[in-house]
Amino acid sequence: MDYSKYFKDYTKSINDILENVDSTLIEKSVKIINKNIKQNKKIFVIGNGGSASIASHVSVDFAKVARVRSSTFNNSNLITCFANDYKYENWITEAIRAYCDNKDLIILISSSGTSKNIVNAAKYCQKKKMNLITLSGFNKNNPLSKLGLVNFYINSKNYNFIEMSHHIILLSIVDIFANKKN
Numbered sequence: 695m696d697y698s699k700y701f702k703d704y705t706k707s708i709n710d711i712l713e714n715v716d717s718t719l720i721e722k723s724v725k726i727i728n729k730n731i732k733q734n735k736k737i738f739v740i741g742n743g744g745s746a747s748i749a750s751h752v753s754v755d756f757a758k759v760a761r762v763r764s765s766t767f768n769n770s771n772l773i774t775c776f777a778n779d780y781k782y783e784n785w786i787t788e789a790i791r792a793y794c795d796n797k798d799l800i801i802l803i804s805s806s807g808t809s810k811n812i813v814n815a816a817k818y819c820q821k822k823k824m825n826l827i828t829l830s831g832f833n834k835n836n837p838l839s840k841l842g843l844v845n846f847y848i849n850s851k852n853y854n855f856i857e858m859s860h861h862i863i864l865l866s867i868v869d870i871f872a873n874k875k876n
Contacts, residue, residue, distance in 0.1 A: 711850050711859050722844045723867055724876050726825055727762065730799045737764040738794055739864070740786055741803035742812065744857045749803055752864040760871035767793070783810035787818040799825040801864070805856045807836025807847075816841035829863065831856035 730737060737756055739749040749766045756764035767773065767789045776785035776792075790800060800819050804812040807830030819826040820841050830838045831848035839845045848859045870876050 707852075708855055708858050708862075711848055711855055712862060714849055715846065715859070715863065719844050719846055720863070720867060720870075723827055724870055726799060726827065726843060727867070727871065728876055730797070730825065731762060733797050735763075735795060735797045735799065737762060737799045737801060738790070739764060739766050739801045739803070740789075740812070740815065742809050744853070745803035745805060745860065748857060748861045748864065749801070751861070752801075752868060755865065755868045756871070760868050762868075762871055765793075783814055786811045786815035790815055790818060790824075794824070796822060796824060799827065801827045801829070802838065802842070803829045803860055803864075804836075804838050805853050805860075806830065806832045807838035808832075809838075813837045813841070829860045831859070 727737065737753070739753045739756070740746075741749040746766075746768055750768045753764040753766040756762040767786065772789060773785060776788045780788045794800065800815070802812050802816050816826060816828060816838055826842040827844045827846070828838045828842035829846040829848070830836050831850055834847055834849070839847050846860070846863055848856045850856050850859070
């Protein structure tokens, strides 16, 4: 196998996907985050599995690098407690209810856009008129892709391409704030 060609094709595939992302959503996201900062509110970045790892990385970078108050719900005690008491499909909703103020920004990540716990949390945020940014992929009309103030959709059926695209989008936004380009 020609690993050099494989890698070039791999990175080109991700680049091609990113070229098709609606970049006006970056500007809308920055405006929401700026408003959030002015109101002295926090950002909560949340996902499952690989998306939880992305959420953790992005949350730490918002706080450390960009000096924007941010957190995530990647504490196993929190997840298992809330999942046990409220069922897995409701644990994120209950964590938002317990930890977030009404004007905090919630960023929900789901590669498929169909993860019940993420979709339920998005519906809760929508009902409570909370600021919400979503990131999803696979099918354009997935349930999550309609629930945020800003909805990033990655046109791919490949988990890793979707997750890497979500990661790059979110870190580009962190860097906007870190480099004071907002």
